[in-house]
Structures are given as C-alpha cells and as structure tokens.
Amino acid sequence: MVKLAVVGFGAIGQEAARMLRGDARLQLTQIVVKPHAVDETRRMAAEVAPGACVLTELDVSLPLRPDLLAECAGHSAVMSHVIMALQAGIPCVVASLGALHKADSYARLEAAAECGGTRVQLISGAVGGMDALAAACMGGVDRVVYIGRKPPRSWYGTPAEQVCALSELTAPCVIFAGSAREAARKFPKNANVAATVALAGLGLERTQVELIADPGIERNVHRMEVTGSFGRLEIQLENLPLLTNPKTSALAVYSLVSAVRNASARIFF
Ligand SMILES: NC(=O)c1ccc[n+]([C@@H]2O[C@H](COP(=O)([O-])OP(=O)(O)OC[C@H]3O[C@@H](n4cnc5c(N)ncnc54)[C@H](O)[C@@H]3O)[C@@H](O)[C@H]2O)c1
Known part of the structure; x- marks a missing residue:
C-alpha cells in the first residue's frame, strides 16, 4: 500500500482525492494546507479522504512518513514542501510547473532530489504529448x-x-x-x-x-x-x-491521478 501525501487541497487536490478514494493500492494519509485552511479541509477530508491527517507541514517521521508526495498547491509549495520532502528522500509528483521558470528553481529542485537520493516527476497536466x-x-x-x-x-x-x-x-x-x-x-x-x-x-x-x-x-x-x-x-x-475551478482543466487532475497511480502500478504509461 502506497502512503500518499497531498500538498494543496483546492480544485485539483479535492478532485484527485475523490478519484483515489477506494484505491486498493493507495492511501491518502496526509493533506498539507495553509494554516487558515485547516478546519475547512478537515471537514472536506472527512468525506473524501477519511483517515487522512490534515497538517500545515509534511510529517516525514514514522508512522506517518509518506511514500509519495503529490503537489497541487502552487509555486510557493514547490519551493518549500516539495524541496523538504525531496531532501528527506520522498519522491514527488509536481503539478505547478510554472514555478520552474525562475532562474534557480529548477536547479534547487534537482539539488534537493540529489540530496535525498530520490526523484521528481513533472506531470504533463493540461497538455499532452x-x-x-x-x-x-x-x-x-x-x-x-x-x-x-x-x-x-x-x-x-x-x-x-x-x-x-x-x-x-x-x-x-x-x-x-x-x-x-x-x-x-x-x-x-x-x-x-x-x-x-x-x-x-x-x-x-x-x-x-x-x-x-x-x-x-x-x-x-x-x-x-x-x-x-x-x-x-x-x-x-x-x-x-x-x-x-474553471481556470483548471479537468485533464490536469487526470494527469496527476495517473502519475500517482503509476507509483503503485506494475505496468504503466
Ligand atoms: N500543470 C498544469 O497543467 C496545471 C494545470 C492546472 C493547475 N496547475 C497548478 O496546480 C496548482 C493547483 O491548482 P488548483 O486548480 O487546484 O488551484 P486552487 O487554487 O483551486 O487550489 C490550490 C490550493 O493550494 C493551496 N496552497 C497554495 N500554496 C500552498 C502552500 N504553500 N501550502 C499548502 N497549500 C497551499 C491554496 O490555498 C489552495 O487551496 C496551481 O499551482 C496551478 O497553477 C497546473
């Protein structure tokens, strides 16, 4: 069973949680949100991800330590939560690729993955090919x-x-x-x-x-x-x-869910 942490619980995070609910190979165990969103997220999580802990910082210690982190929050989350998870050796799936247009952001992500001996998957999101x-x-x-x-x-x-x-x-x-x-x-x-x-x-x-x-x-x-x-x-x-969220394409959610499911699949695209 892959223990999954999600950073961000907006349109993509909630829809992905709905789609992943009941997946026999995956369990959403942590949802990381901003402090002001904790109470509302707990209410929503009770329905779509029962059993998931709602936190403001990723917990990388046992028994909660996730096997995979999926980011669907925004640029600041890539540069904070994702970097921290990578340094702790947790592989990450990233949706907010726009964060990587800034000069040193790509190098910082790569260095964090190198440091933790792990990898980052950038999803194709709203596009394909x-x-x-x-x-x-x-x-x-x-x-x-x-x-x-x-x-x-x-x-x-x-x-x-x-x-x-x-x-x-x-x-x-x-x-x-x-x-x-x-x-x-x-x-x-x-x-x-x-x-x-x-x-x-x-x-x-x-x-x-x-x-x-x-x-x-x-x-x-x-x-x-x-x-x-x-x-x-x-x-x-x-x-x-x-x-x-009319600003987000449905395909972006499906792309994230597909990448997350690949983490536990034996054969995958
Ligand atoms: N790759 C793609 O094609 C693609 C497509 C759509 C959206 N995105 C990106 O995915 C992200 C999520 O999209 P969405 O439609 O769910 O947006 P959304 O605005 O509905 O939800 C994002 C949520 O993340 C939270 N958040 C922001 N920064 C955070 C942080 N540092 N820590 C914890 N939570 C944080 C926000 O409060 C919000 O609740 C955005 O960055 C968006 O740009 C990528």
Missing part, C-alpha cells in the same frame, strides 16, 4: 512552438488588457509572442503549460510561445508544433474546465 516531445529531443529538435488560445474573458487581469480591448474583440488577437520564459513571467496564471512544453523540450529560452485571445472559442485550446530529426509533430488539445 510530452513523452513524444522528450523522445524527439533525443534525436535533435529544431523548433518547438506552443500556441495557447483562450476565450477573451480568460485573459482579464493579465497584460493582455494593455494589448487589446478584450471585451470588444470580434476576431482572434495575439496578445503575446516570445520565449516560454517571458510568457511564464508575464502571464504567471498561465505559466504551467508554457513551462511544461519548455521543460520537456528545448528549454525556456528556445521554446516559442504565442498566446491568443479568441472570441470564437469556449474551450482552452493548446497546440504544439515540433520539427526535428524525427519528422514533424502537431498536437492540439481542446480542454474542458474542471467544474469546481
């Missing part, structure tokens, strides 16, 4: 372009508001074109996907990103185009939002 992209890089890749297309309302409160009048758009408008690093810096709420494609492929500087406000769509559309010695790859996802 990262296995093919990473494989293609083994033979050499010349160009990776990620195009993120969302309804105009999804770009409210971002620098897109300085590029065009979002509420009056009648045709698609390119609101950003540049490197994945710059995209993650300027659009932190959309940083995860750009960072994911970059980290699986050519890196944050060489991955080209185009972000578009499109009044003709309702779903978030992620498109990736790759050329290299293997040939050419195009992949497009049209994601439905999670009912409990």
Whole structure:
C-alpha cells in the first residue's frame, strides 16, 4: 500500500482525492494546507479522504512518513514542501510547473532530489504529448512552438488588457509572442503549460510561445508544433474546465491521478 501525501487541497487536490478514494493500492494519509485552511479541509477530508491527517507541514517521521508526495498547491509549495520532502528522500509528483521558470528553481529542485537520493516527476497536466516531445529531443529538435488560445474573458487581469480591448474583440488577437520564459513571467496564471512544453523540450529560452485571445472559442485550446530529426509533430488539445475551478482543466487532475497511480502500478504509461 502506497502512503500518499497531498500538498494543496483546492480544485485539483479535492478532485484527485475523490478519484483515489477506494484505491486498493493507495492511501491518502496526509493533506498539507495553509494554516487558515485547516478546519475547512478537515471537514472536506472527512468525506473524501477519511483517515487522512490534515497538517500545515509534511510529517516525514514514522508512522506517518509518506511514500509519495503529490503537489497541487502552487509555486510557493514547490519551493518549500516539495524541496523538504525531496531532501528527506520522498519522491514527488509536481503539478505547478510554472514555478520552474525562475532562474534557480529548477536547479534547487534537482539539488534537493540529489540530496535525498530520490526523484521528481513533472506531470504533463493540461497538455499532452510530452513523452513524444522528450523522445524527439533525443534525436535533435529544431523548433518547438506552443500556441495557447483562450476565450477573451480568460485573459482579464493579465497584460493582455494593455494589448487589446478584450471585451470588444470580434476576431482572434495575439496578445503575446516570445520565449516560454517571458510568457511564464508575464502571464504567471498561465505559466504551467508554457513551462511544461519548455521543460520537456528545448528549454525556456528556445521554446516559442504565442498566446491568443479568441472570441470564437469556449474551450482552452493548446497546440504544439515540433520539427526535428524525427519528422514533424502537431498536437492540439481542446480542454474542458474542471467544474469546481474553471481556470483548471479537468485533464490536469487526470494527469496527476495517473502519475500517482503509476507509483503503485506494475505496468504503466
Ligand atoms: N500543470 C498544469 O497543467 C496545471 C494545470 C492546472 C493547475 N496547475 C497548478 O496546480 C496548482 C493547483 O491548482 P488548483 O486548480 O487546484 O488551484 P486552487 O487554487 O483551486 O487550489 C490550490 C490550493 O493550494 C493551496 N496552497 C497554495 N500554496 C500552498 C502552500 N504553500 N501550502 C499548502 N497549500 C497551499 C491554496 O490555498 C489552495 O487551496 C496551481 O499551482 C496551478 O497553477 C497546473
């Protein structure tokens, strides 16, 4: 039985707990949240993860010590709880990949895993095809372009508001074109996907990103185009939002659950 700890109990954490409930090979034993969220999380956990301890810091001592930690909280949690777990030798699955666009964050995560003699899995989250992209890089890749297309309302409160009048758009408008690093810096709420494609492929500087406000769509559309010695790859996802958090794609939850289940599977993708 794999003892699982989850950091963050928002939309992804709660939905993942629901999906994992009753899994014969996994037990959610710890839920790590911010201090203000402890009482409410205890109430919710009683329903979806009975028996799980709700804590503000990960407990790595026996008997609670988890076999796996899944992060679905945010950038600060990666740099605190995940680093601490790795240093203590606990393997981690990370959803908030946007955290890794900052200069030394990737190196700090790697150093912590090295120190604890363990590993971090970065999930593909809301996008897909990262296995093919990473494989293609083994033979050499010349160009990776990620195009993120969302309804105009999804770009409210971002620098897109300085590029065009979002509420009056009648045709698609390119609101950003540049490197994945710059995209993650300027659009932190959309940083995860750009960072994911970059980290699986050519890196944050060489991955080209185009972000578009499109009044003709309702779903978030992620498109990736790759050329290299293997040939050419195009992949497009049209994601439905999670009912409990319209900013998060349902596929991001399924990706986390799949990664967690792999920890106890004998054969897996
Ligand atoms: N990789 C992807 O494609 C992808 C897709 C969607 C979301 N995400 C990321 O996953 C994370 C969770 O998404 P969500 O939709 O569940 O968000 P959410 O806002 O619904 O929930 C996040 C929860 O984590 C808590 N939290 C934040 N920092 C914390 C910390 N340091 N310690 C403990 N708890 C903390 C928040 O209070 C909140 O309750 C976000 O960082 C988001 O950017 C990644």
